[in-house]
Amino acid sequence: MAITPEELVQTLIEERVKVQAFIRSIVPDYHLAEDVFQEISILALRSVSEINDREHLMAWVRRAARHRAINAAKKANRRALPLDEGLVSMLEKSWEELDHRPVSDSAEALEKCLGLLPPFGRRLVHLRYTEGLTGDQLAQQVGRSTSSTYVTLSRVHSSLAKCIRERLGRPSMGVKSRG
Numbered sequence: 387m388a389i390t391p392e393e394l395v396q397t398l399i400e401e402r403v404k405v406q407a408f409i410r411s412i413v414p415d416y417h418l419a420e421d422v423f424q425e426i427s428i429l430a431l432r433s434v435s436e437i438n439d440r441e442h443l444m445a446w447v448r449r450a451a452r453h454r455a456i457n458a459a460k461k462a463n464r465r466a467l468p469l470d471e472g473l474v475s476m477l478e479k480s481w482e483e484l485d486h487r488p489v490s491d492s493a494e495a496l497e498k499c500l501g502l503l504p505p506f507g508r509r510l511v512h513l514r515y516t517e518g519l520t521g522d523q524l525a526q527q528v529g530r531s532t533s534s535t536y537v538t539l540s541r542v543h544s545s546l547a548k549c550i551r552e553r554l555g556r557p558s559m560g561v562k563s564r565g
Contacts, residue, residue, distance in 0.1 A: 389437045397440050398427050398447070403493060405447055412455035415462065416518045422458050426450045491554060499549035507542040514539065 389397075398405070402423070409419040426447055430437065437443045500508060506528075513519045513527055525535040 387438070388435050389439055389443055391431060391434050393440070394430055394434050394437065394443060397443055398430065401444065401447075405451060408448060409451050409455045412452065413459045413462075416515075418458055418462055419455070422451060422454045425454055492550070495550045495553035496546070498553060499546050502549060503542060503545065507538070507545070510535070510539050510542055511546075 405426075406419055406423050409422050410416070413419045413422060429450055430443065430447060433446070437446055500511065503511070510524065510528065513524050519527060521536055521539075522532050524539070525532040528535060530538075
């Protein structure tokens with residue numbers, strides 16, 4: 387039996403953060419990622435009779451998001467993707483594991499971990515992911531070189547990843563923090 391349109395919409399709303407995060411791992415532009423999410427939501431509604439259940443829906447959404455996001459990134463930038471397609475495939479497998487975890491757990495862990503960052507780290511995250519600044523724009527905004535800004539942002543990412551994994555009870559996956 388196919389999933390109902392109501393169940394499909396409810397699932398898309400509940401899983402929106404996860405799906406958009408997956409899309410943003412491929413498409414760095416917030417607005418473009420939002421467009422991709424809306425496109426796949428409409429496609430899912432049009433295909434509702436072909437989708438069996440919530441698990442099938444999430445697999446379908448991930449595949450559609452991957453293809454739409456790659457195409458959108460290529461079309462928007464007219465250059466190489468920010469991530470190699472092989473890496474996107476590996477990321478997709480990792481995202482599958484998150485399908486069984488409530489998004490609220492991850493969001494709560496992220497919120498707590500963001501709160502533990504020093505003020506400059508929080509500012510970088512805000513400017514990069516909320517304001518959508520590119521690396522060069524980010525560096526200019528904080529008055530540092532682009533390379534210095536990338537190094538600092540990379541350290542912030544590592545710190546957040548480690549903190550979130552610890553809060554969610556996951557192994558460290560080989561990421562080491564610097565003393």
